[in-house]
Amino acid sequence: GAGVSQSPRYKVAKRGQDVALRCDPISGHVSLFWYQQALGQGPEFLTYFQNEAQLDKSGLPSDRFFAERPEGSVSTLKIQRTQQEDSAVYLCASSFGVAGELFFGEGSRLTVL
Amino acid sequence: SQQGEEDPQALSIQEGENATMNCSYKTSINNLQWYRQNSGRGLVHLILIRSNEREKHSGRLRVTLDTSKKSSSLLITASRAADTASYFCATVVDTGGFKTIFGAGTRLFVKA
Numbered sequence: 001g002a003g004v005s006q007s008p009r010y011k012v013a014k015r016g017q018d019v020a021l022r023c024d025p026i027s028g029h030v031s032l033f034w035y036q037q038a039l040g041q042g043p044e045f046l047t048y049f050q051n052e053a054q055l056d057k058s059g060l061p062s063d064r065f066f067a068e069r070p071e072g073s074v075s076t077l078k079i080q081r082t083q084q085e086d087s088a089v090y091l092c093a094s095s096f097g098v099a100g101e102l103f104f105g106e107g108s109r110l111t112v113l
Numbered sequence: 114s115q116q117g118e119e120d121p122q123a124l125s126i127q128e129g130e131n132a133t134m135n136c137s138y139k140t141s142i143n144n145l146q147w148y149r150q151n152s153g154r155g156l157v158h159l160i161l162i163r164s165n166e167r168e169k170h171s172g173r174l175r176v177t178l179d180t181s182k183k184s185s186s187l188l189i190t191a192s193r194a195a196d197t198a199s200y201f202c203a204t205v206v207d208t209g210g211f212k213t214i215f216g217a218g219t220r221l222f223v224k225a
Contacts, residue, residue, distance in 0.1 A: 104155035
């Protein structure tokens with residue numbers, strides 16, 4: 001497709017389960033970002049990649065969160081041993097360059113019971 | 114962490130009126146962008162203004178940037194009910210790579 005695609009759109013997990021969220025960026029986009037958005041709040045920066053290099057992961061809340069982009073295209077955000085406070089929408093965005101406009105996916109809504 | 118803070122947090126106006134949203138930030142930036150988000154959807158880019166620019170227009174949107182005050186404003190003229198959404202400013206900062214950080218947003222409601 002032409003846009004950023006995220007899957008799954010909705011995920012319900014029991015506390016303690018591991019989850020994996022996938023992001024397919026626009027083809028050829030160099031930069032890829034992950035954000036966490038709580039209800040009524042702005043997107044909180046988690047991490048970003050330039051090609052396959054993870055340049056900044058300072059926003060990851062704990063060592064239970066891990067992101068990868070091994071071939072510089074598709075990215076996966078993994079959350080281990082999910083907690084209720086992990087419930088949020090996880091947004092992925094990509095950009096052709098390094099400081100330009102971001103194109104967002106529709107997000108993956110995670111609910112941890 | 115969020116670098117930008119929008120003001121007001123919420124704004125309710127009548128159709129046809131102008132809407133002004135403000136954003137303040139803390140550190141030096143490469144550029145500043147504004148995004149719109151409809152409920153339950155992803156964000157859509159509206160406009161980008163570089164750090165050496167002071168004003169930019171796009172259709173009914175006007176953005177200003179004052180780097181000395183570390184602030185920006187977004188003006189939507191002749192608002193429409195369809196402009197109802199959340200609006201976020203985002204600053205791009207050089208941290209060795211370029212990182213885009215969003216503010217908490219302004220929720221705009223335009224009454225028909």
